[in-house]
Amino acid sequence: MWTGSSLTFKTCFVKNRQPNELLRRLCGFLAVVLPMVTMPACHDTAYNQGKILYENFCANCHMDDGTGLPGIIPPLMGSDYLSEQQPALPCLIRNGIEGLMVVNGRSYQTAMPGIPQLTEFEITNVINYVNTAWGNAIPPVRHPDVREQLENCP
Amino acid sequence: MKYRKLQLFTVYFPLLLTVACLAAACDRPQRILPVLGEKDILDGDTIFHRIGEFSLLNQDSQLVDNRTFEGHVYVADFFFISCPTICPKTTKQMLRIHDAFLDEPRVLLLAHTVDPKRDTVEALRRYARNLGVHSDKWHFVTGDKMDLYGMADDYFSVAMESPDAPGGFDHSGRLILVDEYRRVRSFCDGTDPEDVDRFIADIQDLLREK
Numbered sequence: 404m405w406t407g408s409s410l411t412f413k414t415c416f417v418k419n420r421q422p423n424e425l426l427r428r429l430c431g432f433l434a435v436v437l438p439m440v441t442m443p444a445c446h447d448t449a450y451n452q453g454k455i456l457y458e459n460f461c462a463n464c465h466m467d468d469g470t471g472l473p474g475i476i477p478p479l480m481g482s483d484y485l486s487e488q489q490p491a492l493p494c495l496i497r498n499g500i501e502g503l504m505v506v507n508g509r510s511y512q513t514a515m516p517g518i519p520q521l522t523e524f525e526i527t528n529v530i531n532y533v534n535t536a537w538g539n540a541i542p543p544v545r546h547p548d549v550r551e552q553l554e555n556c557p
Numbered sequence: 558m559k560y561r562k563l564q565l566f567t568v569y570f571p572l573l574l575t576v577a578c579l580a581a582a583c584d585r586p587q588r589i590l591p592v593l594g595e596k597d598i599l600d601g602d603t604i605f606h607r608i609g610e611f612s613l614l615n616q617d618s619q620l621v622d623n624r625t626f627e628g629h630v631y632v633a634d635f636f637f638i639s640c641p642t643i644c645p646k647t648t649k650q651m652l653r654i655h656d657a658f659l660d661e662p663r664v665l666l667l668a669h670t671v672d673p674k675r676d677t678v679e680a681l682r683r684y685a686r687n688l689g690v691h692s693d694k695w696h697f698v699t700g701d702k703m704d705l706y707g708m709a710d711d712y713f714s715v716a717m718e719s720p721d722a723p724g725g726f727d728h729s730g731r732l733i734l735v736d737e738y739r740r741v742r743s744f745c746d747g748t749d750p751e752d753v754d755r756f757i758a759d760i761q762d763l764l765r766e767k
Contacts, residue, residue, distance in 0.1 A: 466645070472645045475648070476645055511687075513687075
């Protein structure tokens with residue numbers, strides 16, 4: 404991004420000591436538009452904090468690519484449980500879960516430990532990362548909803 | 558006549574050379590994996606490091622010892638079921654190897670628990686069943702704790718109880734390739750899928766030996 408902008412700047416104002424009007428306008432336009440176009444490329448995902456939290460707290464078991472370990476740890480990529488149980492996720496992440504769980508037709512019984520140290524905001528971000536990673540296309544959750552769900556954990 | 562002679566050199570000769578080079582490339586000498594570990598010279602013979610005698614129980618309560626692997630090559634690792642850190646990743650890579658050599662009866666897998674107190678035969682049986690694998694291919698073994706930890710040394714791996722480690726045990730995530738003479742021939746980092754790609758190629762090379 405900065406390479407593009409500085410190149411534009413050099414071409415326009417350093418090389419041409421006396422730029423004509425048209426060139427000056429074009430340069431001004433480029434100097435504004437170029438960073439706007441290239442800026443989003445700096446972030447490869449919309450939920451960076453969620454991604455970092457996922458890598459630190461979840462990826463050991465659910466894997467970096469969200470595929471889990473068949474029969475032992477359920478997948479998060481393309482998971483029917485994930486899309487159907489959205490309101491239960493905040494409490495599940497904070498307190499963990501035990502017992503039989505069926506995900507994409509396969510049974511899972513490994514207990515998942517909770518992550519009590521995550522804040523409401525962090526839980527919101529990690530859910531939104533998982534909801535949109537690896538081809539998942541689940542609508543984002545909102546922080547006020549997550550807060551309410553956490554206040555009413557079973 | 559002169560033209561024919563020229564043609565011989567400009568067309569046929571380079572063509573022949575190309576074919577010869579291609580044939581040589583296909584027929585490259587087979588890569589022999591090194592034998593790993595310390596070597597001793599005894600009466601002029603080289604004595605290689607070998608996996609010692611062991612006797613353990615698998616998920617079906619069957620005795621698993623050195624004879625189980627006679628005429629086979631096998632991949633060994635150390636893990637425990639309730640491990641909160643690297644085990645799911647190494648088990649996932651073991652599963653990849655299991656699937657890659659499912660129809661190759663000469664390749665077996667051997668997963669040692671480092672937590673025999675909790676990982677009983679019954680617990681290992683449930684784990685293997687959930688994973689969808691069978692003891693004719695993949696042995697999950699338990700036994701005396703000190704025997705298991707001693708085995709880890711033979712496999713250049715670490716396995717020990719450690720209250721400071723997450724889950725209570727310290728162990729390496731290495732996968733170890735053992736040949737039919739109980740010699741260690743290759744290893745990889747079981748948490749790194751790319752290193753496991755290379756390791757799978759090593760297993761294929763080992764099978765082509767002899």
